[in-house]
Amino acid sequence: MHPDxxxxxxxxxxxxxxxxxxxxxxxxxxxxxxxxxxxxxxAHGGLAAWRVGPRRVVAVGRADLARHVLVTAADRYPRGAVNRNLGTVIGDGLLATEGEPWLARRRALQPAFRPDRLHALAAATHAVMDEVLARWQVGEVLDALTEARRIAIRVIGRALLSLDIDEARGAAFTAAVQQSLLHLSRRNWSLLRLPLWVPTPLHRALLGTRRTLDDFVGAVIDARLADPGAAPDDMLAAIMAGRGHLSRAALVNETKTLFVAGFETTATALTWLFHLLARHPGWAASLGEEARALGRPPGLSDLRQLPRIAATVEEAMRLYPPVYNMGREAAQDDLLDGHAVPEGVTVLVSILAIHRDPAAFEEAARFRPERFLGEGAAARRALLPYAWGRHQCIGNHFADLELALVLARIVGARRLLPVEEGEVGLLGRTTLVPDRPIRLKVAPLARGGGAPLARGEVPPA
Structure with a gap:
C-alpha cells in the first residue's frame, strides 16, 4: 500500500x-x-533534501520510508551511479548491474548460496579460528581491524576458492582492495567524472588495483576451466556448475564481487564486535558461558542454543552497520510521507540514521543486545544491515553465520581487553570503520570461566 x-x-x-x-x-x-x-x-523528521554539486539528494532516515523505497516501490528506485561506479573495479558484477542483467547474474550465483553450503562455510570458519586461537598469545596486543581482516580474508578464501591465503598474499590482496575502494570513493565525490580511459593519476591507480584483483582471481578461474574435474567442492565450483551463459570474464567479475564484498564488510563487522567485547566484559563473559555450555565448537543446529551470541551480532550491526548509506535513483515521480520526490533525484537511504533512530530503538545510542532477545526481537523490523527487498545482500546468511561462529569461538576461549580507554569514533569510508586504531590485549578466561572450547570438526546439523 502506498504510504501516502x-x-x-x-x-x-x-x-x-x-x-x-x-x-x-x-x-x-x-x-x-x-x-x-x-x-x-x-533535524528534519527523517526526510530531508540538499544539493551535492549539480545533484539533488533526497535522504531517508526512517524505516517505513526505507521500506517503501527498497521494497514496496523498488521499481521506481533502481540502483544508481555509485553502484555503476563499482564496475570500474569489479566489472559488471552483481553489485554494479540492474534490471535483467542483474537478475540473470543473481540466478547464476544462487546455487553458491544454498543452505547446504553453510556447512562448508562453518567448517572453513572453524579451521581458521583453530589457527587464530592457537596463534594468539596471552598478553599479546592486537590491532582489531588488522586481525579482523586476517580472519575475514582467510575464511572467504577457503569457502569461496578453497585457498589457504598466507600472510603475504593476504596482505597484498587486502591492500589492493583498500586502495581500490579508496580510489572509488574519490571518484564518487568528483564533480567531473571523466571516462576511465582518460589517464589521470586516479584512473591509473584504479586500473592498477583492478589488475591486481583480476590477476588474483583470474588465475584460479583459469585453473578451474582447464581442469574442471579436479575442482574442489566450494562456492566457486557451485557457481561454475550452474553458470550457464557466464563467460570467463563474467566469472572473474562475479568472483571478484563476492570476494571483495564478503571480505570488506565482514572484516568491518568483526572489528566492531571485537571492540564491543572489550568494552562490555560482563556481557562478553555471559556469551562465553553460553558458548561453553555446548562443550564443543558450534555447528549449524547449535545456533538456536546461542541466542545471546546471535543478538550480539545483530546489535553490533545495528550500532555499526558496515554499509551505512545506500543510493537509489528516482526513475519516476513518487511520494514519500506526502512529500513529492521528483524523477531524477538521488535517493539516499541512511542505514546509520535508521539504526540510531530513537523512534525505532529504545536507547538507540547504547549497546543493548538484549533488545533482540525474546519478545524484544520485534526490533528487527527496523534492522537493515544487508538492505531489504530484491537487492538484499545475497550472502546475508553466510555473513551472520561467520560472525556468530567467530564470536562464539573467541568468547569460549579468550578475553579481549581494551588497551586504551578513550572513545572510538566513526569514519565513513567505503564501510564504517573506527577513526583510530583499536588495540586489544589477549587475556585468558576469568577464573571460574570453565574450560575453553576444544578444537575439532564441526558437528553435523
Missing amino acids: LGRDSPRPIPELPGGTPLLGHLSAMAAAPHLFPVRALA
Missing part, C-alpha cells in the same frame, strides 16, 4: 539550509558521508 494514500496535495521535501551556491553541501558530505545525513535527518 489519501493525501490531497504533495508537499516539498524539507530543504537543508546552508551550503554554497556552486557546491551545495558537497564538502560536508564528502567529509562525513556517514554522519552528515544522520544529523540532517534527525
Whole structure:
C-alpha cells in the first residue's frame, strides 16, 4: 500500500539550509558521508533534501520510508551511479548491474548460496579460528581491524576458492582492495567524472588495483576451466556448475564481487564486535558461558542454543552497520510521507540514521543486545544491515553465520581487553570503520570461566 494514500496535495521535501551556491553541501558530505545525513535527518523528521554539486539528494532516515523505497516501490528506485561506479573495479558484477542483467547474474550465483553450503562455510570458519586461537598469545596486543581482516580474508578464501591465503598474499590482496575502494570513493565525490580511459593519476591507480584483483582471481578461474574435474567442492565450483551463459570474464567479475564484498564488510563487522567485547566484559563473559555450555565448537543446529551470541551480532550491526548509506535513483515521480520526490533525484537511504533512530530503538545510542532477545526481537523490523527487498545482500546468511561462529569461538576461549580507554569514533569510508586504531590485549578466561572450547570438526546439523 502506498504510504501516502489519501493525501490531497504533495508537499516539498524539507530543504537543508546552508551550503554554497556552486557546491551545495558537497564538502560536508564528502567529509562525513556517514554522519552528515544522520544529523540532517534527525533535524528534519527523517526526510530531508540538499544539493551535492549539480545533484539533488533526497535522504531517508526512517524505516517505513526505507521500506517503501527498497521494497514496496523498488521499481521506481533502481540502483544508481555509485553502484555503476563499482564496475570500474569489479566489472559488471552483481553489485554494479540492474534490471535483467542483474537478475540473470543473481540466478547464476544462487546455487553458491544454498543452505547446504553453510556447512562448508562453518567448517572453513572453524579451521581458521583453530589457527587464530592457537596463534594468539596471552598478553599479546592486537590491532582489531588488522586481525579482523586476517580472519575475514582467510575464511572467504577457503569457502569461496578453497585457498589457504598466507600472510603475504593476504596482505597484498587486502591492500589492493583498500586502495581500490579508496580510489572509488574519490571518484564518487568528483564533480567531473571523466571516462576511465582518460589517464589521470586516479584512473591509473584504479586500473592498477583492478589488475591486481583480476590477476588474483583470474588465475584460479583459469585453473578451474582447464581442469574442471579436479575442482574442489566450494562456492566457486557451485557457481561454475550452474553458470550457464557466464563467460570467463563474467566469472572473474562475479568472483571478484563476492570476494571483495564478503571480505570488506565482514572484516568491518568483526572489528566492531571485537571492540564491543572489550568494552562490555560482563556481557562478553555471559556469551562465553553460553558458548561453553555446548562443550564443543558450534555447528549449524547449535545456533538456536546461542541466542545471546546471535543478538550480539545483530546489535553490533545495528550500532555499526558496515554499509551505512545506500543510493537509489528516482526513475519516476513518487511520494514519500506526502512529500513529492521528483524523477531524477538521488535517493539516499541512511542505514546509520535508521539504526540510531530513537523512534525505532529504545536507547538507540547504547549497546543493548538484549533488545533482540525474546519478545524484544520485534526490533528487527527496523534492522537493515544487508538492505531489504530484491537487492538484499545475497550472502546475508553466510555473513551472520561467520560472525556468530567467530564470536562464539573467541568468547569460549579468550578475553579481549581494551588497551586504551578513550572513545572510538566513526569514519565513513567505503564501510564504517573506527577513526583510530583499536588495540586489544589477549587475556585468558576469568577464573571460574570453565574450560575453553576444544578444537575439532564441526558437528553435523
